[in-house]
Ligand SMILES: Nc1ncnc2c1ncn2[C@@H]1O[C@H](COP(=O)(O)OP(=O)(O)O)[C@@H](O)[C@H]1O
């Protein structure tokens with residue numbers, strides 16, 4: 467009798483104690499599982515955000531390129547055609563006109579018009595370089611340089627090492643835009659006498675560097691000033707590449723971009 | 728036997744804190760506060776009944792359904808994203824009916840209504856687990872230790888699972904030795920204190936949150 471009583475209560479005690487232990491363990495487990503799930507959810511959310519941001523960036527850049535292309539072709543087809551027509555008429559006027567004064571005026575206008583036509587062509591090419599698609603990056607950069615060169619006493623040099631290969635047109639245009647922006651910056655801001663552009667191809671990567679011997683600048687401060695450097699960052703991001711800016715006041719500036727082909 | 732319930736307890740701690748911080752409590756926490764008020768009322772009533780030499784076992788037959796009703800309202804609010812409140816109200820109606828039936832036909836007011844108490848405790852444990860499940864399911868709370876109900880819910884979970892176990896144990900022991908059963912009953916207040924301390928912490932956190940968010 468006594469023994470039976472004993473086991474009975476011991477059993478309840480045992481089960482109860484186990485139950486409480488399981489409960490305590492369960493509560494601890496709950497807290498740790500909660501933490502883990504929360505972390506993985508936050509990770510997921512931040513990944514989604516980054517993904518979304520990248521998507522947005524790519525969309526903006528690609529629509530920007532599209533818009534540029536459309537603008538360039540409009541400019542070329544409409545304005546360019548009109549200008550050529552005017553030039554033709556002016557030529558005829560120059561030939562046929564008896565009055566010497568008017569003849570000279572026509573010739574002078576034609577000269578100005580030639581400049582305008584050249585300028586429009588330059589802008590068109592800037593906006594959407596046909597050479598890039600057709601002949602590739604080196605040719606396009608070369609052509610771009612030939613357009614900016616003519617006016618200045620600035621010295622340009624373009625060095626290409628490695629065998630040029632073509633890569634994804636979207637990336638090609640990004641690299642080209644970066645080069646364009648850097649060269650423009652060096653011309654606009656640096657007050658340099660020499661600008662060196664280097665393109666290096668390896669089997670997996672392409673490296674671009676633009677160096678000037680100008681007045682240099684504070685990179686961190688400059689980032690907040692213009693759109694150029696910001697665009698540069700986002701283009702590099704799209705390229706999944708990396709870049710480095712090195713510049714000290716009065717010591718010129720060097721920019722290096724590396725990206726996979 | 729009910730003397731054991733009125734050991735000076737910590738229920739006045741969350742009660743006083745609850746009064747002071749009442750305006751910071753959300754609706755769910757106000758239900759918890761209501762429960763604590765009810766417990767305070769119960770303690771005072773029992774002190775009066777015992778000191779005037781009155782019977783008091785009958786009060787448990789009123790106490791258990793009211794306690795359940797308040798907890799049902801509490802958890803209907805806290806679990807509303809997980810379970811439609813009407814289902815919890817339905818559980819409350821069933822429980823209270825069963826409690827009345829139990830009193831009328833099985834354990835009358837001269838007896839300890841152990842069955843409904845045990846079922847009630849078990850249901851509170853279920854509510855508490857469901858609340859944790861809801862948190863885990865929603866993942867809305869960024870820091871668990873900053874959520875008042877996490878503290879209070881933990882208290883409820885611990886307290887009522889202990890009660891469930893101790894009730895069964897003392898009901899078994901009482902068949903053989905009343906003295907031993909009394910000893911078991913002495914363990915109860917420990918868990919009651921734990922709950923009350925956690926409830927007080929919960930209220931304090933509610934105020935802290937309100938102040939931080941301005
Ligand atoms: N090669 C450079 N030499 C000196 N200053 C530069 C050079 N490149 C950029 N900067 C400075 O950084 C600033 C931000 O450049 P950027 O973002 O390209 O904007 P933006 O060209 O439209 O002014 C420029 O205003 C200029 O002061």
Ligand SMILES: [Mg+2]
Pocket residue numbers: 647650651692694695
């Ligand atoms: Mg710029």
